[in-house]
Amino acid sequence: MSETVEKRYRVDGMDCAGCATKIDTAVRRMPGVEDVLVSVTAGTMTVRHDGSSDLVAIERRVAGLGYSVMQVTSRTPAAPSRQVHDHHHDHEGHDHANHDHDLDEASHGAAAAPPASDTVEGLHGHDNTTTNGPWWQSKKGRLTILSGVALVTAYAIGHLVPAIAPYAFVAAMLVGLVPIARRAVMAAFAGTPFSIEMLMTIAAVGAVIIHAGEEAATVVFLFLVGELLEGVAAGKARQSIQSLTKLVPKSALVEEDGKTREVPAENLAVGATILVRPGDRISADGTILSGESAIDEAPVTGESTPVRKGEGDVVFAGTVNGDAALRVKVTAAAADNTIARVVRLVEEAQESKAPTERFIDRFSRYYTPGVVVVAALVAILPPLLAGGAWNEWIYKGLAILLIGCPCALVISTPAAIAASLSSGARRGLLLKGGAVLETLGKINAVALDKTGTLTEGKPKVTDVIGFESTQADILKYAAALETGSSHPLALAILARAATDNVVVPAATDAKALGGKGVSGTVEGLPIFLGSPKAAHERIPLSAEQTARITGLNDEGKTVSVLLVGETLAGAIAMRDEPRDDAKAGLKALTDSGVKIVMLTGDNSRTANAIGQQLGIEVRAELMPEDKQRIVGELQSQGLTVAKVGDGINDAPALAAADVGIAMGGGTDVALETADAAILHGRVGDVAAMIALSKRTMRNIAENITIALGLKAVFLVTTIAGITGLWPAILADTGATVLVTINALRLLRPAR
Known part of the structure; x- marks a missing residue:
């Protein structure tokens, strides 16, 4: 069995999903091709083949349809390490008590993703090439201008020499129609007979046959204007995400x-x-x-x-x-930097179709031939059965051909999804495809990890308690002993000392005492920092001191006791604290009717303390398989579940959930298993993702209404004889432009 080879291309000139369908159909029929993924909004095509395909022939086939093709290859870096960075520091004997406090639940790594930088291998151009300059410098722009000039010239000639006016309009029509007809023929040979170019060609030629050459020339010009506007609008969405690369x-x-x-x-x-x-x-x-x-x-x-x-x-x-x-x-x-990975992820996501988009694609396969049949019946039946005028009903049939073009309908979903994916990426919300975006709007239950997700993932000093010394002295002596240590609790003490501007003296004879703590000499005084149990072995703790320490432990805090000589100087309490936005982020979820629950491997005492502080249901002391099981239980209750986490122990639950969301600082495994990622690690971004999905689905519904509504209105007015070919082409291209512009509203932040 031969190995599958993948080639990626940049394709310029795609304005709507109809373009993508033509390319997909043409390339899929080529020998050796196994799969084709085409994204209008990303302007890309990915071809998977068995190695026997003639890539030059594939490029020529696409170029023959009227698009420019650039084969690109990614500069692939060395494979990144997949190891998870272990946070279990060997701090010999550095036992600050409460080691059931799980500070290692989140292992932090860098997510590996395919690179986004591409190099051009080949170029094959045709009519639809685009440029980075103004629209009038593109081939489409120049063709539209030429067609417009020809139309104006025909009107002038017709006014000066009326006898040759029909021929002048036919000549003006051919200026724009020849490239359109050429693309129509190539598409038909490539497997897409019912393309918009074919409908346009039939309508224009039919109009000339019934002596409506003036309208035929005008309709061709308006068609080119519409295509140009579609290209400009599609380019706006495409540039939105690509502009990120210019930041580096x-x-x-x-x-x-x-x-x-x-x-x-x-x-x-x-x-x-x-x-x-x-x-x-x-x-x-x-x-x-x-x-x-x-x-x-x-x-x-x-x-x-x-x-x-x-x-x-x-x-x-x-x-x-x-x-x-x-x-x-x-x-x-x-x-492989953050921006390159974001761009690559969004482009790949745009190639992944949402369920709604797949349905509309299937619908359009039958819709367009159906329109041709209806147009033919409108043109033929009234004259045959009711004695209608042939010219009148053929004219109406040709108008229906133009009205029935599915471009606006087919682009309604991918345009909205592409704009939404781009908008999310610019806010640090990464989604792996339209299907994920669509599912997020249905989420009504969210299960969140604790350490590194709801909390910062590293301890902070919460309390400095002075029994016989001042807070500044306690921090001074403790920081002196911890200088040079990489243990998370030591780093928390050093960070607090730096925040409080404490001058830290040097410690001598510092050493770790296995399972008890650390000791040394600071400013000539013997200092010990360790667990309450180890301290009690040296000097007795009073009932009041013990009660104070127990109260801190009940709040889920780790307590280290400081001895100066034979005196209990004080204590330092530490805890992995909630993220600054955790409470507000969870409230945003509950306010929108979403059930929330914390799933953590941490001990119950610590988890419940954090849960009470945040107001969230807690399920603690869980193994990875327990988290996966609980996600399944929520789904069995009819809930659509999102799982949010950042550790390797979250991977099974992330995969089991309807949508898995990885926090940005998470492990490679979590980010690769998840369907989405929150780059900045804000809890509030979970609610923002869900809101973005709902906003996108509303936009898609609006787009479909615009596309079908305009067609329905003009279908009735055309049959009634109120509107003709000009309004028909405006109904088609106008609807496509309106749908695209409406989708681009998603690029703006929600109010």
């Missing part, structure tokens, strides 16, 4: 051997160190090695205010450095 700067300053030199950003290697000056855009995904600055992440994540970041924090390509120079270690090649 072209060059970067690389540090080598103590010197900096400017290199192309696309050549940056993983592991390289780059210097980012204040005000510059960051040229690669990376981790800050030194420096602290406010980072404007709005272009990538939609975050409205700059985020303060320092050593060890992650930064994204395309974001803007604020007020200080940063040294950044590159963690992803240009072809």
Whole structure:
């Protein structure tokens, strides 16, 4: 069995789903082709074949239909590591008590996705090529202008020499009709006989036969204007997501051997160190090695205010450095940075059809031939059965051919979905296809992980309690012992000391005591920091002190006790705290009628404390298979379930849910298993995703109403003799433009 080969192409000139259908039908009939995916909104075609296909012949077939074809290949980086970064730091003897507190539920990695950078391998052009310049520089624009000039000239000649007016209008018509007819014939030979070009050709030729050459020339011109407008509107949607790639700067300053030199950003290697000056855009995904600055992440994540970041924090390509120079270690090649992955994901998603889109595609296969039959019956039956005038009823039949074009109907769904996917991507909401987008609007139950999803995924100091010392002294001594440690609890203490501007002295003789804590000498005093149990072994704790510590434990907090000599100086309580927007995000879900539940592997005491704080039902101490089982139980109750998580233990439940949503900082496994991802990690974005889906489905309903409504109105008025060929073509192209413009409203943020 031969191996399947995949080739990807850029295709210019596709304006509507009818274009995609013609290309799909033509290429699918070529020898060796196994599957074809065509996206109008992304302007791409992916061909899967068995290796025996003649790619040049495929390109010629598509070019013959009137489209330009560019075969592209992705610059594939080395395969990224799939290991999950383990957060179980071996902090020998660093037992701060309550180790059932699960701080390791979320393992953080970088999601791997196919690269978006493409290189051109070949180019075959034809009538529908587009340019990056103004519309009038494109071949479509030039053809439309030429047709318009020919029509105006025909009117002038007809006014000056009425005897040759019919011939002048026929000549003007042919200027625009010849390219249209050529595409119609090529489409017919390629398997699409009922294309809009064929309907247009029949209508124009028929109009000439019944001596309506003036209208025929005008209709051809209006058809070209409509196609041009469709192309401009479709290009707006296409440019929306592609404009993201322009956010990444072209060059970067690389540090080598103590010197900096400017290199192309696309050549940056993983592991390289780059210097980012204040005000510059960051040229690669990376981790800050030194420096602290406010980072404007709005272009990538939609975050409205700059985020303060320092050593060890992650930064994204395309974001803007604020007020200080940063040294950044590159963690992803240009072809695999955040923006490239977003663009690639959205383009692939646009090739994946939603159920509604698939239904309309199937419907249109029967609709267009049906229109041709109806038009023929309208043209033939009244003269044959009722003695009607042949010219009059043939004219009406030709008008119905134009009215019946399915372009507006077929583009109604993919245009809305493409705009919605692009809009979501610009806000950090990534969805893997129209089917996911459509299903999200039906969600009425959401199961959320705790650590790293509802919470930050790392502990913070919540309480500093002074029994015999001040809070500043407690932090000073504790931070001195923890300096240099990478344990999450140690990092929490050091972060709090830095926030409170505590001057941390040096510690001597610092050592870890297996299973108990750490000890050392600070400012000449013997210091011990460890669990309450270990501290009690050294000096007795009073009933009041024990009760205070127990109360903190009941709140799900980890407590470390500080001894200075033989004195219980104080205690430090830490907990993985909820995200800042968690409560508001959950309220947005419940306000929209969605049932919410927390599913966590953490201990019940900690989980219930967080659950009570957030007002959410809690299911704790779960294994991965338990989370999957609970998702199944919710589905068995008739609920459509979304699962939100970021850890490897969430993968089974993410796969089992109707829609799996990975938080942006999650593991590779979670992001690959999920149907959608929240790049910025905001809980409120779950509700935003659902709202975006509902808004999109309303837009699709509006588009279908516009498309069918206009056709119904003009069908009645045409048969009644009120409207003719001119309004008919306006009804077709006008509806397509209106539908596309309505879909583009989704690119604007919701109010």
